[in-house]
Amino acid sequence: MAYVRWSRYFLPTWKEEPAEADLPSHVLMLRAGMIRPLAAGIYTYLPFGWRALRKVEAIVREEMDAIGGAELHMPVVHPAELWAKTGRLVDAGEILIRFQDRAGREMVLGPTHEEVVTDLARREIQSWRQLPLMLYQIQTKFRDEPRARGGLVRVREFTMKDGYSFHEDAADLDRYYPEVYRAYERIFRRCGLAPVPVEADPGLMGGSGSHEFMLPNDGGEDTFVRCTGCGYAANREGAVADKRSDPDEELRPLEEVATPGCDTIEEVASFLGVPPRRTAKAVFFRAGDRLAFVVIRGDLEVNEAKLARLLGTAELAPASEEEIAASGAVPGYASPIGISGPGVVIVVDDSIPGARNLVAGANKEGFHLRNVNFPRDFQASLVGDVALARDGDPCVRCGGTLRVRRGIELGHIFKLGTKYSQALGATFLDRAGQARPLVMGCYGIGIGRLLAAVIESHHDEEGIVWPASVTPFHALVTVLNPTAQPQLALATSIAAHLAQLGLDVLLDDRERTPGEKFHDAKLVGIPVLVVIGPRSLRKGEVEIERRRDGVRDVVSADLAAIQRSVGDLLRAEGG
């Protein structure tokens, strides 16, 4: 294995902070010559960044192979027709970028590959004897996200490991799913990361389970909820909080009260001198061709993801004033009492049945009702949890405190069930000779995002501090004065020797001042630095420095001693 000479490599570093970058990983990946932007959310990986990405990939590949995965490679360009068959040509919406080929055929760039892999399975899997099967790829995806952000944390074009498992029944998927879960834990641990596994919302994907691996990070693109008491953790969309019923009290009779100009909960509550949680508010959504009239305790917010799931629809949008009025409700003073209609679904959050004598709208401009009680005064089409968990809410499991945190979603695993196999007719013959749809799981990891997360977790004020497992190079050999033949010769033989041992070695043979070379070394963050300079060389020595803490070893300038020292330091880094 050969070493790489910096003077002939392409590793352009920046001394100054780029103005456009905010997140540490984004700043450092630009400064350390790893990536360059081409357009919003679209990046070139420069050689140094690409090396790091390949290291991460290698770990992912090893762990996927270890659980029986078979790597394949599917196309980036898909016929739109295939997406139409599963309904996602519509459901995926704007993130699915579309175009026509020269013959006018509608095509898309794949944002994910359930359709393609299921189509493949449909053609190739006929018998239970071929199951279970895990196929995966590490490949480019394109999602036309409404907002790219945070460097590689959220991009439009990205490298993703996506895996798909096929099973004869749900029980076999249930058996295999934890294996993938554990493989994911190993992958992240090997990358030096400790994400929190959170229960995720299976959403409209259906299926019986899903987990996200969230790395707590204030610059993260996602939000999750975690209990400080019991470790309960969930995606924001699915997080459940304890709503604490009110103590039982006598149901008092309805009473109309004038509340002029109070068309928000805060105004009503302060006008009447009651806390917001003693009110019921009405929130309206358009759900397809129906109007959803959501009744929820006044201090809570509606979680649209939960509502969508309860209603079984993907099309959910805030209703306009006209639509609200058309249902017979008065915006600002809407009341569930007396509302009914063929197009109206009354959804009652489960905070309402446990509450007593609430203040709610009177369906009359300027008036509210006191002592509204469910179900005495109004009925519901659906009752369920549609509330957004808030920071500080009590935990449903242990009564501890929930904390809302930002995080980077490193991976997502999913029990898909038969949604795609049914839509595409991917069936097999079971042991009884019966045709059944394949039961599927899917498992994703954003490789570039994972790389960014590594840097988020492994850097200091001066630059990246690579974990040995994913560092682009294990050792950086710096010749302070490459124009001095003996120094260069020694450095070259050290680099060659270390490379021979199987290490990835970068030789900084650039004609730069020592200061620049030391600063660049810090910036690019290679774990072990071997310094060949006149000062120590006069004593027949070289210095070996560890990036993480600056610990320095001075050894005699012979290959065996250097090899030993470098080896010791790297082993201490876990590499």
Place this chain on the structure above:
RNA sequence: CGGAGAGUAGCGCAGCUUGGUCAGCGCGCAUGGUUCGGGACCAUGAGGUCGGCGGUUCAAAUCCGCCCUCUCCGACCA
């Protein structure tokens, strides 16, 4: 898509309010020289249709309009 901010040399920025030696600074880059252990110094030099289009004006980086791009917050996120 809503809110906020920004586009002037490869990078970081000043100039814009008050139109007229405002095409400038620092870093970087090139050449020569002096340096050479923690982002050196001197000299010379290259590099910009001031995001684009249109308008106002004798005159526009500067004023006006439209558009494009990028960043941040939110919405969104199989």
